[in-house]
Amino acid sequence: MIRALLDGALAALLAPGCAVCGALLDRPLDGAVCPACWARVPRFSPPVCARCGVPLASPRATASCCDVCSVDLGVIAGARALGPFEGTLADLIHACKYGRRPSIATGLGRLMRDLRHTWHEPIDVVVPVPLHPRRERERGFNQAALVAAALGPPVCEALTRRVHTSPQAAASGAARHANVRDAFVANREARQVRGRVVALVDDVLTTGATLSAAAAALAAAEPARIVALTAARAELARR
Numbered sequence: 001m002i003r004a005l006l007d008g009a010l011a012a013l014l015a016p017g018c019a020v021c022g023a024l025l026d027r028p029l030d031g032a033v034c035p036a037c038w039a040r041v042p043r044f045s046p047p048v049c050a051r052c053g054v055p056l057a058s059p060r061a062t063a064s065c066c067d068v069c070s071v072d073l074g075v076i077a078g079a080r081a082l083g084p085f086e087g088t089l090a091d092l093i094h095a096c097k098y099g100r101r102p103s104i105a106t107g108l109g110r111l112m113r114d115l116r117h118t119w120h121e122p123i124d125v126v127v128p129v130p131l132h133p134r135r136e137r138e139r140g141f142n143q144a145a146l147v148a149a150a151l152g153p154p155v156c157e158a159l160t161r162r163v164h165t166s167p168q169a170a171a172s173g174a175a176r177h178a179n180v181r182d183a184f185v186a187n188r189e190a191r192q193v194r195g196r197v198v199a200l201v202d203d204v205l206t207t208g209a210t211l212s213a214a215a216a217a218l219a220a221a222e223p224a225r226i227v228a229l230t231a232a233r234a235e236l237a238r239r
Protein backbone atom coordinates (compact mmCIF):
# COMPACT_ATOMS: atom_id res chain seq x y z
CA MET A 1 0.00 0.00 0.00
CA ILE A 2 2.73 2.43 1.05
CA ARG A 3 4.87 1.21 -1.83
CA ALA A 4 2.01 1.82 -4.28
CA LEU A 5 1.54 5.33 -2.94
CA LEU A 6 5.26 6.02 -3.12
CA ASP A 7 5.40 4.68 -6.67
CA GLY A 8 2.51 6.96 -7.60
CA ALA A 9 4.09 9.97 -5.94
CA LEU A 10 7.49 9.37 -7.56
CA ALA A 11 5.92 8.76 -10.96
CA ALA A 12 3.90 11.98 -10.70
CA LEU A 13 6.61 14.21 -9.23
CA LEU A 14 9.73 13.07 -11.03
CA ALA A 15 8.24 11.45 -14.15
CA PRO A 16 11.24 9.08 -14.41
CA GLY A 17 11.77 7.50 -17.81
CA CYS A 18 12.80 3.92 -18.65
CA ALA A 19 16.61 3.80 -18.95
CA VAL A 20 16.28 1.95 -22.27
CA CYS A 21 13.22 3.28 -24.16
CA GLY A 22 12.45 6.46 -22.23
CA ALA A 23 8.79 5.58 -21.60
CA LEU A 24 7.42 6.94 -18.33
CA LEU A 25 7.76 4.41 -15.51
CA ASP A 26 4.53 3.55 -13.69
CA ARG A 27 6.44 1.84 -10.87
CA PRO A 28 9.83 3.56 -10.48
CA LEU A 29 10.54 1.58 -7.28
CA ASP A 30 10.67 -1.60 -9.39
CA GLY A 31 13.80 -0.41 -11.18
CA ALA A 32 15.04 1.76 -14.01
CA VAL A 33 13.58 -0.26 -16.88
CA CYS A 34 9.95 -0.71 -17.99
CA PRO A 35 8.34 -4.19 -18.15
CA ALA A 36 8.01 -3.93 -21.96
CA CYS A 37 11.79 -3.58 -22.35
CA TRP A 38 12.45 -6.54 -20.04
CA ALA A 39 10.05 -8.57 -22.21
CA ARG A 40 11.99 -7.57 -25.35
CA VAL A 41 15.30 -9.09 -24.19
CA PRO A 42 16.45 -11.37 -27.04
CA ARG A 43 16.94 -14.96 -25.87
CA PHE A 44 18.81 -17.94 -27.24
CA SER A 45 16.59 -20.97 -27.60
CA PRO A 46 17.76 -24.59 -27.55
CA PRO A 47 19.43 -26.57 -28.93
CA VAL A 48 22.63 -24.66 -28.15
CA CYS A 49 26.28 -25.55 -28.58
CA ALA A 50 27.29 -27.66 -25.57
CA ARG A 51 30.53 -25.76 -25.27
CA CYS A 52 29.95 -22.11 -26.07
CA GLY A 53 26.16 -21.84 -25.76
CA VAL A 54 25.19 -20.30 -29.12
CA PRO A 55 22.14 -21.74 -30.87
CA LEU A 56 22.99 -24.56 -33.28
CA ALA A 57 22.28 -23.72 -36.89
CA SER A 58 19.73 -26.46 -37.44
CA PRO A 59 17.27 -27.61 -34.79
CA ARG A 60 17.94 -31.14 -36.07
CA ALA A 61 21.72 -30.79 -35.77
CA THR A 62 23.29 -33.98 -34.52
CA ALA A 63 26.57 -32.43 -33.34
CA SER A 64 26.56 -31.10 -29.80
CA CYS A 65 29.02 -28.31 -30.69
CA CYS A 66 28.64 -25.52 -33.21
CA ASP A 67 30.92 -25.85 -36.24
CA VAL A 68 32.62 -22.51 -35.63
CA CYS A 69 33.16 -22.83 -31.91
CA SER A 70 35.90 -20.23 -31.73
CA VAL A 71 35.77 -18.80 -28.24
CA ASP A 72 38.71 -19.46 -25.97
CA LEU A 73 37.18 -20.92 -22.84
CA GLY A 74 40.39 -22.35 -21.39
CA VAL A 75 39.50 -24.58 -18.42
CA ILE A 76 35.83 -23.56 -18.55
CA ALA A 77 33.68 -26.65 -19.25
CA GLY A 78 30.94 -24.66 -20.97
CA ALA A 79 29.41 -21.21 -21.26
CA ARG A 80 25.80 -20.09 -21.43
CA ALA A 81 24.28 -16.66 -22.08
CA LEU A 82 20.74 -15.31 -22.09
CA GLY A 83 21.00 -14.04 -25.63
CA PRO A 84 23.03 -12.10 -28.19
CA PHE A 85 24.67 -8.76 -27.30
CA GLU A 86 22.30 -6.73 -29.45
CA GLY A 87 18.99 -4.90 -29.28
CA THR A 88 17.44 -4.47 -25.88
CA LEU A 89 19.98 -6.72 -24.17
CA ALA A 90 22.89 -4.53 -25.35
CA ASP A 91 20.93 -1.40 -24.37
CA LEU A 92 20.32 -2.80 -20.89
CA ILE A 93 23.99 -3.63 -20.33
CA HIS A 94 25.09 -0.19 -21.57
CA ALA A 95 22.55 1.57 -19.37
CA CYS A 96 23.68 -0.50 -16.39
CA LYS A 97 27.42 0.14 -16.76
CA TYR A 98 27.64 3.57 -18.29
CA GLY A 99 24.32 4.99 -17.10
CA ARG A 100 25.07 3.71 -13.60
CA ARG A 101 21.88 1.76 -13.10
CA PRO A 102 22.82 -1.10 -10.75
CA SER A 103 19.19 -2.31 -10.54
CA ILE A 104 19.53 -3.49 -14.15
CA ALA A 105 22.27 -5.96 -13.18
CA THR A 106 19.98 -7.42 -10.53
CA GLY A 107 17.19 -7.77 -13.12
CA LEU A 108 19.55 -9.51 -15.55
CA GLY A 109 20.65 -11.91 -12.81
CA ARG A 110 17.02 -12.84 -12.17
CA LEU A 111 16.45 -13.53 -15.87
CA MET A 112 19.58 -15.70 -15.87
CA ARG A 113 18.36 -18.04 -13.14
CA ASP A 114 17.01 -20.47 -15.73
CA LEU A 115 20.50 -20.82 -17.23
CA ARG A 116 21.61 -22.61 -14.07
CA HIS A 117 19.56 -25.61 -15.16
CA THR A 118 21.22 -26.13 -18.52
CA TRP A 119 23.88 -28.25 -16.80
CA HIS A 120 23.46 -31.84 -15.73
CA GLU A 121 24.78 -30.97 -12.28
CA PRO A 122 23.72 -28.20 -9.90
CA ILE A 123 25.88 -25.11 -9.44
CA ASP A 124 27.20 -24.92 -5.89
CA VAL A 125 28.83 -21.49 -5.90
CA VAL A 126 28.86 -18.43 -8.13
CA VAL A 127 31.99 -16.32 -8.52
CA PRO A 128 31.67 -12.88 -10.11
CA VAL A 129 34.46 -11.66 -12.38
CA PRO A 130 35.91 -8.77 -10.34
CA LEU A 131 36.64 -5.28 -11.56
CA HIS A 132 39.88 -3.61 -10.57
CA PRO A 133 39.14 -1.71 -7.32
CA ARG A 134 39.83 1.58 -9.08
CA ARG A 135 37.24 0.91 -11.78
CA GLU A 136 34.72 -0.33 -9.23
CA ARG A 137 35.16 2.92 -7.29
CA GLU A 138 34.62 4.95 -10.46
CA ARG A 139 31.44 3.05 -11.37
CA GLY A 140 30.20 2.64 -7.84
CA PHE A 141 29.44 -1.07 -8.25
CA ASN A 142 30.57 -4.24 -10.02
CA GLN A 143 27.77 -5.30 -12.35
CA ALA A 144 28.99 -8.92 -12.38
CA ALA A 145 28.74 -9.09 -8.57
CA LEU A 146 25.14 -7.81 -8.68
CA VAL A 147 24.22 -10.31 -11.40
CA ALA A 148 25.83 -13.10 -9.34
CA ALA A 149 23.96 -12.08 -6.18
CA ALA A 150 20.60 -12.40 -8.01
CA LEU A 151 21.29 -15.87 -9.43
CA GLY A 152 20.45 -17.89 -6.33
CA PRO A 153 23.43 -20.06 -5.26
CA PRO A 154 25.85 -18.67 -2.65
CA VAL A 155 28.27 -16.05 -3.94
CA CYS A 156 32.00 -16.33 -3.30
CA GLU A 157 34.19 -13.35 -4.23
CA ALA A 158 37.12 -15.70 -4.79
CA LEU A 159 39.03 -13.61 -7.32
CA THR A 160 40.94 -10.36 -7.09
CA ARG A 161 41.82 -8.24 -10.11
CA ARG A 162 45.34 -7.03 -9.63
CA VAL A 163 45.99 -5.28 -12.93
CA HIS A 164 44.20 -2.16 -14.06
CA THR A 165 43.67 -3.34 -17.65
CA SER A 166 42.80 -0.93 -20.42
CA PRO A 167 39.13 -1.10 -21.44
CA GLN A 168 38.39 -4.38 -23.24
CA ALA A 169 36.14 -2.61 -25.69
CA ALA A 170 39.19 -1.02 -27.31
CA ALA A 171 41.30 -4.16 -27.66
CA SER A 172 41.27 -6.76 -30.41
CA GLY A 173 41.43 -10.53 -29.83
CA ALA A 174 45.18 -11.07 -29.37
CA ALA A 175 45.57 -7.82 -27.47
CA ARG A 176 42.77 -8.81 -25.09
CA HIS A 177 44.52 -12.02 -24.18
CA ALA A 178 47.83 -10.30 -23.46
CA ASN A 179 45.89 -7.67 -21.56
CA VAL A 180 44.11 -9.95 -19.11
CA ARG A 181 46.29 -13.06 -18.94
CA ASP A 182 47.68 -12.32 -15.49
CA ALA A 183 44.98 -9.95 -14.36
CA PHE A 184 43.36 -12.26 -11.81
CA VAL A 185 44.49 -14.09 -8.69
CA ALA A 186 42.56 -16.40 -6.35
CA ASN A 187 42.26 -14.83 -2.89
CA ARG A 188 41.60 -16.30 0.59
CA GLU A 189 37.86 -16.67 -0.12
CA ALA A 190 38.72 -19.15 -2.88
CA ARG A 191 39.08 -21.93 -0.30
CA GLN A 192 35.27 -22.18 -0.43
CA VAL A 193 35.24 -23.36 -4.05
CA ARG A 194 37.42 -26.43 -3.54
CA GLY A 195 35.65 -29.53 -4.88
CA ARG A 196 32.54 -27.51 -5.86
CA VAL A 197 30.84 -26.83 -9.18
CA VAL A 198 31.48 -23.12 -9.79
CA ALA A 199 29.79 -20.71 -12.19
CA LEU A 200 31.93 -17.73 -13.15
CA VAL A 201 29.65 -14.78 -13.84
CA ASP A 202 30.16 -11.75 -16.07
CA ASP A 203 27.96 -9.41 -18.08
CA VAL A 204 29.21 -10.20 -21.61
CA LEU A 205 31.21 -13.04 -23.19
CA THR A 206 33.11 -11.77 -26.21
CA THR A 207 36.33 -13.60 -27.12
CA GLY A 208 36.46 -15.48 -23.83
CA ALA A 209 39.79 -13.83 -22.89
CA THR A 210 38.57 -12.35 -19.62
CA LEU A 211 36.59 -15.39 -18.50
CA SER A 212 39.32 -17.88 -19.40
CA ALA A 213 41.92 -15.82 -17.53
CA ALA A 214 39.62 -15.62 -14.50
CA ALA A 215 39.00 -19.38 -14.71
CA ALA A 216 42.73 -20.12 -14.89
CA ALA A 217 43.25 -18.19 -11.65
CA LEU A 218 40.27 -19.88 -10.01
CA ALA A 219 41.51 -23.34 -11.03
CA ALA A 220 44.34 -22.92 -8.48
CA ALA A 221 41.67 -23.34 -5.79
CA GLU A 222 40.76 -26.78 -7.21
CA PRO A 223 37.03 -26.54 -7.92
CA ALA A 224 35.36 -29.69 -9.30
CA ARG A 225 34.25 -27.85 -12.42
CA ILE A 226 34.08 -24.29 -13.75
CA VAL A 227 31.26 -23.14 -16.04
CA ALA A 228 30.51 -19.60 -17.18
CA LEU A 229 27.23 -17.65 -17.16
CA THR A 230 26.90 -14.27 -18.85
CA ALA A 231 23.97 -12.04 -19.64
CA ALA A 232 25.01 -11.68 -23.28
CA ARG A 233 27.19 -13.22 -25.96
CA ALA A 234 28.92 -10.73 -28.28
CA GLU A 235 30.49 -10.89 -31.74
CA LEU A 236 28.21 -13.50 -33.23
CA ALA A 237 28.13 -11.52 -36.46
CA ARG A 238 31.73 -12.44 -37.29
CA ARG A 239 31.09 -16.16 -37.11
Ligand SMILES: [Zn+2]
Binds near residue numbers: 021023033
Ligand atom coordinates in the same frame (compact mmCIF):
# COMPACT_ATOMS: atom_id res chain seq x y z
ZN1 LIG B 1 11.48 0.65 -21.68
Ligand SMILES: [Zn+2]
Binds near residue numbers: 050054067068069070
Ligand atom coordinates in the same frame (compact mmCIF):
# COMPACT_ATOMS: atom_id res chain seq x y z
ZN1 LIG C 1 30.24 -23.45 -29.95
